[in-house]
Amino acid sequence: MFAAHAERYSRIKNDAFLHPELIREAGSFGLPDEVVWYERPIVKKIRHLRAGQWGHALSTSDLPRRYLRTVGLPRRTPVSYVGHHEAHAWAGIATSGFDSAAVIVADAIGEFDCFTIFGYSPESGLRLRYRRRYPHSLGLLYSAFTRRCGFKPNEDEYILMGMAAYGQPRHVDDILDTWMSLDTPGYRLTTNVHRGIGDWLPDARPEDLAASMQAVTERVLVEAASWARKEIGAPHLILMGGVALNCVANSVIAREAGFPHLWIFPNPGDAGSSVGAAAARLRRALRWDGPYLGTPIQRDLDIPAVVTSLSTDGVAAVANGAAEFGPRALGNRSLLADPRPVDMKDRVNRVKGREKFRPFAPVIREELLHEYFDVPVPTTPYMQFTARCRAPEAFPAVVHVDGSSRVQSVSRLEHPVLHELLRQWETESGCPVLLNTSLNSRGEPLVNTWREAESFGHREGVRVH
Known part of the structure; x- marks a missing residue:
């Protein structure tokens, strides 16, 4: 019925905090019977501990029930939780119109999961078939290269994708030798890149680094999609998570992975998980008339x-x-x-x-x-x-x-x-x-x-x- 971005109200780019005017406008459709949160907060805090992010781990102000009271939701509104990658996957499933599908979710990080492959059918529901967990994140590696090339990580990845066309993928082997190794259907990182890769290959042209990271991303995603086509057998593929905003990689998958039908929810990143969380709680399709x-x-x-x-x-x-x-x-x-x-x-x-x-x-x-x-x-x-x-x-x-x-x-x-x-x-x-x-x-x-x-x-x- 209604879905919107907090940044459009606060006028702060990528604002992660719910805005009172957003809540008011949503409330014009009626008070919620239930609020569904797009990740499991306690599991996320355990990951914060593992990552050494003590401030995040020990803070209680960001716990959903306490936080939601500060933005004007009624105190007695029930709150439930779904897994981060589950919310991503369901945003795609519930809007796709597909009766069964393979689902690939790739992002920076949820609670622990960073790269997952699911199979979905009405009979068996959503079944996890493959996962990579923190710190093995393709999304974090792409963000690290975004920073290395002089842009803002977790915001300017689309600029890196555009820059890639101006370079040559000269450093694919360097990336694979230094930062990651490939397996079937995915990959693993050899180093935690959560805090970036510094001035790696200082003499390399940013355009060539961008082209190389883009080529690695495409290779990982195409191989994962091809594996899903063979192992899951569904004729449909759903791509979700922030990495699914990479339209160049999406096109390579569409051409090479062998799926006749491909769906990407038009808001596949974390903001779209608001829709996905509700769908995961309901476990059924939503009425989808467009974005x-x-x-x-x-x-x-x-x-x-x-x-x-x-x-x-x-x-x-x-x-x-x-x-x-x-x-x-x-x-x-x-x-x-x-x-x-x-x-x-x-x-x-x-x-x-x-x-x-x-x-x-x-x-x-x-x-x-x-x-x-x-x-x-x-x-x-x-x-x-x-x-x-x-x-x-x-x-x-x-x-x-x-x-x-x-x-x-x-x-x-x-x-x-x-x-x-x-x-x-x-x-x-x-x-x-x-x-x-x-x-x-x-x-x-x-x-x-x-x-x-x-x-x-x-x-x-x-x-x-």
Whole structure:
């Protein structure tokens, strides 16, 4: 019925604390019968002890029952707990529409689990088939390389993924020799990298380190998925956890692992585990109509006016309908632009305050997707896969240096407004594609309200619709 990110209310990027306004808005749908927490806190504190994080281990202020009272939930509301990777897995299962599936969960760390493979069927439920536990974390290793390359760990991993296209995977063997060894279906780390890898290989180019870590990640995930296809036998694969935000790796899995059907919940990281925790408690599918579950901006979008702004200014901001639940703008809190001018990427980067090397996503009507992009899945409504653009010279602002695009397809059923906007834009311009990026400035969360959207427009000189 409703799902939203705390950061959209506090305006603090990646805010981990529930916000009173978020609780108030959720409460407008009714008081909860029960709260389900997305991990087991006592088990997590045991891991804190093992990791030497004594402050976290001995603190009691973060215990869920005590913490939830501070954000305004009724004192007598029952609280139950599910395992962290169980919550991740169920967020995928309950929204996939699959009757059975193999499920891979890969993240930095839950309580102890860092990499798990499950089989699911209605008869047997969720069954663990493989696990790697702390400190053997693929996610932590990727975050360590994010820091090594000069970015913020646990936040800028997507930048490392984009940088990888500028490098060569020259250091794959160095990574395997120094930090990890591969087994079937997974891996183990030879060193705990929770605190980073320092200035490892100080003379290496960051671009080559990024490409090498990306290649290792893809290899681990493809081999794990191939093993799951053989050993579990389900025709469907679900990817969850923060690592499932790696759309380049997702595309390699889709092409190479042999699964005909692949599902990734559009919010596969910890924020999405709020949905997963509820689903794990219920142990059944949820009604899933799409990710537009957050704060509504109740304004009718003037589509011809948006097309006019795009035609005259080249860019237009759209803030309309319910906010997206997930890290990516999917048409309701979006900055749109004409992808054809060669300078448009630099222009939008200046508006956003981003690094020049980072790519932007194209958005296109679903029925035209495969005509313009060689995407490895039937549809990609949530920007979860990269694809080779079939006409890169036509849309230079949305094609990365390696010729790929992280594409979003739009169906008339799931997002009729954006679908119609794309249709009218093509009628006016002859171009079937728009550049789509999040409506926010550097270091800020997506705008949540119309007032915030207007502030963005005044600040950046962009018309807001």
